[in-house]
Amino acid sequence: MMVHVPVFFYLGASACNDNKIMQSLFLEELTRRILVFDGATGTNLQEQNLTSDDFGGAELEGCNEYLVLSKPTAVEKVHRDFLEAGADIIETNSFGSTSIVLAEYDIADLAYKLNFEAAAIARRMADAYQKEHKPRFVAGSMGPTTKLPSLGHIDFDTMRDAYYEQTAGLIEGGVDLLCIETCQDMLQVKAALAAIQRYFDDKQQRIPVIVSVTIETMGTMLMGTEITAAIATIDPYDIVSVFGMNCATGPKEMEENLRSICRNSPRPVFVMPNAGIPENIGGHSCYTLTPEQLEEYMRRFITELGVSIIGGCCGTTAEHISRLSRLAGEVRPAERDIDRSPMVSSLYTAIPMHLDPPPLLIGERCNANGSKQFRELLLGERYDDMVGMAREQIREGAHLLDVCVAYVGRDERRDMREVISRFNTQASIPLMIDSTEIEVIEDALKLCAGKAIINSINLEDGEERLTQVLALCKTYGAAVVALTIDEDGMAKTAQKKFDIAARIRSIATEQFGLRDEDLIFDTLTFTLGSGDEEYRRSAMDTVEAIRMIKTAWPRCFTSLGVSNVSFGLNPHARHVLNSVFLHYACEAGLDMAIVHASKIMPLYKIDEKGREIAMDLIKDKRQWKTV
Ligand code: THG
Numbered sequence: 001m002m003v004h005v006p007v008f009f010y011l012g013a014s015a016c017n018d019n020k021i022m023q024s025l026f027l028e029e030l031t032r033r034i035l036v037f038d039g040a041t042g043t044n045l046q047e048q049n050l051t052s053d054d055f056g057g058a059e060l061e062g063c064n065e066y067l068v069l070s071k072p073t074a075v076e077k078v079h080r081d082f083l084e085a086g087a088d089i090i091e092t093n094s095f096g097s098t099s100i101v102l103a104e105y106d107i108a109d110l111a112y113k114l115n116f117e118a119a120a121i122a123r124r125m126a127d128a129y130q131k132e133h134k135p136r137f138v139a140g141s142m143g144p145t146t147k148l149p150s151l152g153h154i155d156f157d158t159m160r161d162a163y164y165e166q167t168a169g170l171i172e173g174g175v176d177l178l179c180i181e182t183c184q185d186m187l188q189v190k191a192a193l194a195a196i197q198r199y200f201d202d203k204q205q206r207i208p209v210i211v212s213v214t215i216e217t218m219g220t221m222l223m224g225t226e227i228t229a230a231i232a233t234i235d236p237y238d239i240v241s242v243f244g245m246n247c248a249t250g251p252k253e254m255e256e257n258l259r260s261i262c263r264n265s266p267r268p269v270f271v272m273p274n275a276g277i278p279e280n281i282g283g284h285s286c287y288t289l290t291p292e293q294l295e296e297y298m299r300r301f302i303t304e305l306g307v308s309i310i311g312g313c314c315g316t317t318a319e320h321i322s323r324l325s326r327l328a329g330e331v332r333p334a335e336r337d338i339d340r341s342p343m344v345s346s347l348y349t350a351i352p353m354h355l356d357p358p359p360l361l362i363g364e365r366c367n368a369n370g371s372k373q374f375r376e377l378l379l380g381e382r383y384d385d386m387v388g389m390a391r392e393q394i395r396e397g398a399h400l401l402d403v404c405v406a407y408v409g410r411d412e413r414r415d416m417r418e419v420i421s422r423f424n425t426q427a428s429i430p431l432m433i434d435s436t437e438i439e440v441i442e443d444a445l446k447l448c449a450g451k452a453i454i455n456s457i458n459l460e461d462g463e464e465r466l467t468q469v470l471a472l473c474k475t476y477g478a479a480v481v482a483l484t485i486d487e488d489g490m491a492k493t494a495q496k497k498f499d500i501a502a503r504i505r506s507i508a509t510e511q512f513g514l515r516d517e518d519l520i521f522d523t524l525t526f527t528l529g530s531g532d533e534e535y536r537r538s539a540m541d542t543v544e545a546i547r548m549i550k551t552a553w554p555r556c557f558t559s560l561g562v563s564n565v566s567f568g569l570n571p572h573a574r575h576v577l578n579s580v581f582l583h584y585a586c587e588a589g590l591d592m593a594i595v596h597a598s599k600i601m602p603l604y605k606i607d608e609k610g611r612e613i614a615m616d617l618i619k620d621k622r623q624w625k626t627v
Helices: 025-032 042-046 064-070 072-084 099-105 108-128 156-173 186-203 227-234 251-264 291-305 318-330 372-379 383-395 412-426 438-445 464-476 494-511 538-552 562-566 571-587 608-618 622-626
Strands: 002-005 089-091 137-142 177-183 209-213 240-246 269-272 279-281 284-286 336-339 343-345 350-352 360-363 400-403 431-434 453-457 479-483 519-522 557-561 592-595
Touching: 025 137, 042 064, 042 072, 064 072, 064 099, 064 108, 072 089, 072 108, 072 318, 089 108, 089 177, 099 108, 099 156, 108 137, 108 156, 137 156, 156 177, 156 186, 177 186, 177 240, 186 209, 186 227, 186 464, 209 227, 209 269, 227 240, 227 251, 227 343, 227 350, 240 251, 251 269, 251 291, 251 336, 269 291, 291 318, 360 383, 372 383, 383 400, 383 412, 400 412, 412 431, 412 438, 431 438, 438 464, 453 464, 464 479, 464 494, 479 494, 494 519, 494 538, 519 538, 538 557, 538 571, 538 608, 557 562, 562 571, 562 592, 571 592, 571 608
Parallel strands: 089 137, 137 177, 177 209, 209 240, 240 269, 360 400, 360 592, 400 431, 431 453, 453 479, 479 519, 519 557, 557 592
Antiparallel strands: 002 336, 279 284, 343 350
């Protein structure tokens, strides 16, 4: 879907409905002009030829973050040079100031203090250069740490808590915004965002947040994440005001991915390239991109792609920033054509939630209740072989995987962790977490680097459990399947299904700030295979409710567990009925379906007789009985 949106629309129309963030002077300035970040901190500290004493002793040598205590004048000089060059925003010298990184120097306990001091120094410097027509801002730098949670180097909670401490130090030290930068692993970004959200909730305040990912020369993030997957993963987080990329390469190598960001991310776009890819000159690695060259790339990025925040990463000097500052005064960003199609993502790739033609196929076989093979692997704790089943479903055409490990007598939390930690890196497609247990769902979300879907919520036991899961959607940036079940049980009529959907939608959007596109309604698929009188008309009600939901809220999604419809029939009849039912539901607006992908047949492959019998069954044509 193409929507023509002027570049600053996202801010003007309120990126979120929180007044405080709209009062941010930084975001206001961004609607008026191109803003310029500073250049490299690390390389410009190195230029000063600091001694072991400057670092506070041999054991701390190389720990740039400690300089805010041991040699603050060195940090001030970097800030001053960039402010003199015209930078609107300076970044705190706190890239590695989480307890995770500082532990390598045995100073993990100084994390809060180092962040606070880094912020305070930058604040003082920025304030000294503050002018009414040129406000200066301080961005709190939050680096990726040295650990990759998707590879199991660190668990989510430990990482989140370390980022929380960094957030507290930076904000209490006086930063205007936070910059989660040089991101390598989207699970790391989620941990940082969970920390920041928690801090905002605890203190009832918020400041703008930038997320900036690093795309390596191979064209993906270090963990293999494509740019569209990173965009999809960030999309649900309304605390993120700006999205972009920095580091690893020069501007030339960034162009294609930057184009994707400008096209697919609704937020203002940020770019901070290195001064080229370092070249080995006389045994030293040198950054060789000149200020003029950087300026020319940036001019195009602004005027052709619509980038609105620029700066420099490794190897960029005050001279580079001076050029960019002058450029910013001369140009306006291009208007962007933003494609706002909602996506889900794995660690690696993104896929639209509405395929054209539909449906999005959700593999049903990684379900301990839905597959004997999967259940037996689970009982044997053959977790790696379960990955094999996931991969088989991908080969068979699944776009997404439903994962259910609930089995009586087993520890579902442990099984879910074992399975999701593997699927996250070893299955390439997005995941649907199929569980009714809040702890199981949360454990799974802490291991999913992409934007996942929770399966499912309903109102069977009232609103309490439902609201707990909706809160998880916000914290972990997930979409959710909502079943049309309420306190009276499973809705049978189309109207009742629609009414329950409406009730869930209003709770999700009004109380939790979810968007229509985060909601996937499942209007319940009962079996027609048993001949049970009560359910003879059920398929029509299910499909009619899909139509009503899609008509009322076109941005909401719909899904069905299609194979339920044919329980009790022989395998061939099941495949025919499932396929015909799926086709029929898609005509009414069904977006996705949980299926055995390889067993779904296109209608033309089903003989006419089979199609007719199946349709008669679906439409409850009584004459079918006598055929
Ligand atoms: N809605 C939502 N989630 C769901 C369902 C739904 N999750 C579970 C289920 N329904 C969808 N998944 C399946 C999985 C397998 C089968 C049916 C639905 C199935 N399995 C074969 C059987 O039981 O005969 C077993 C095949 C085997 O053992 O290999 O039919 O409706 N939101």
